[in-house]
Amino acid sequence: MFTKQAITKKLNVPSEKVWEAISKIGRLDVWFPFIETCKVEGDGPGALRYMTIADGGGDIKDTIEEIDPKKMKLIYLRPISPFPVTYYKGTVEVFTSYDGLGIVVWTIDFESKSEDSASVAEIIQSAISAGIDGMEKDLMK
Template identity: 80%
Template sequence: MLNKQPITKKLNVPAEKVWDAVSKIGRIDIWFPFIERCKVEGQGKGALRYMTVAGGGGEIKDIIEEINHETMKLIYLRPISSFPVTYYKGTVEVFRSYDGLGVVVWTIDFESKPEDSVSVAELVQGAISAGLDGMERDLLSS
């Protein structure tokens, strides 16, 4: 069964600056506390993002499916994950709020064993929330 976990946060950063950072796909290790290293191969659709989870937590690989600069939308598939999932797709959208600041909607679609779905949803919620907080800190300091 497909599960959907959306996480939304308004950042105190202009939407265009948020999108610029998201679309470059490579600062995950700066934003997410549990990511030790991030390496990107290629650009745009088809680019590969490799991450190492801190504390020996395993390896993650993302394939960039779409980067749309007009709609400020990024979609990636995660064929290799440290989470107990059989399918994982992330969609990151940046919206411009009335005051010009960025609102990020990061949605994870995943499939897992029924007994794992609640724990995966909680893990995703916590990880993405921490990553968005890290993104905001990083963008405010640059």
């Protein structure tokens, strides 16, 4: 079953600063409470991001597909995931609010068995929301 899960939040941080942090593709271990380590190999499209989940929760590998500075958009594929999915694509976009602050729209497209889709969507919603909150706290320092 193909599912789209979008999480949107306006941050108290200028959009340019938000985009700069996202485009560097690292620091997920700082932003996401459940990510223990985050290591990046390479730059730009084709770069690989390796993460481990705390408490032996598994490994994650992302391949960066696109980084578009003009559109402030990052796309990654996740071929290795602890979730019961057969396909996982993340798109992170930053928009500028009328007051110059950043609005993050983080969309996950995934494919899973129909019986797993609701629980995976719930996990993604919770995890991405926590990560965006963590990013905001980090960028406000």
